[in-house]
Amino acid sequence: MTYAADSNLDFVSIARELGAARGNSFKSGLSNGSELTPTEVRSRMRREGDNFLRPFSAGGATVDQEGLSNNYAVEPAMYYSVFPSPEQARQYAFQAAVATLLVAGLVLTAFAVS
Template sequence: MTYTADSALDFVSIARELGTNQGLTLKSGVSNGTELTPAEVRSRMHREGRNFLRRSPLNGATVDQEGLANNYAVEPTLYYAGFPSPEQARQYALQGAIAVLFVTLTLLAAFAVS
């Protein structure tokens, strides 16, 4: 299999060929590009064997055509917050009043000590 610069590379077929031709020897200095496989891909090919490039996609991770893993942040599902009920509003007002009282007492204690 030969590859030229003007043709589109099919990385999956290259990976499959690499899996079958582990002992690649170059003849007359002609290269088909398989010796340029990253070390991560070669170790995954050795570790996964026949399951290479056949993994189901994981949540937040993908595998590109060369077999390299790409990890992405998983975005949470969005939802709209509802307006608080009257009882929740009273609870928030009570918590706010307690917080203001606590801050005021802390400031008064600081001024009294200094």
């Protein structure tokens, strides 16, 4: 089966010849695509039977048309932030003052040592 370089290749007849050589016969020259199914998908189809291509129960996972799993991040529910109360604002101010004193102490210590 050799094919010379030709601009008028008949791919349907080539597919029929290849199919006949492999024991498959293409009746209309078209195939159902089963020869294009990856081996791991075919083995998973046999293994899972009726459960093949059913969606997972876990959130964020889907199965595509080839039976391969796609995992997506589950997005958290959106909510509006709440402005801090005056008591929380005082706590934040106190934490900021403590952090400022700590950083200033570290910088002064570094200058004193060097």
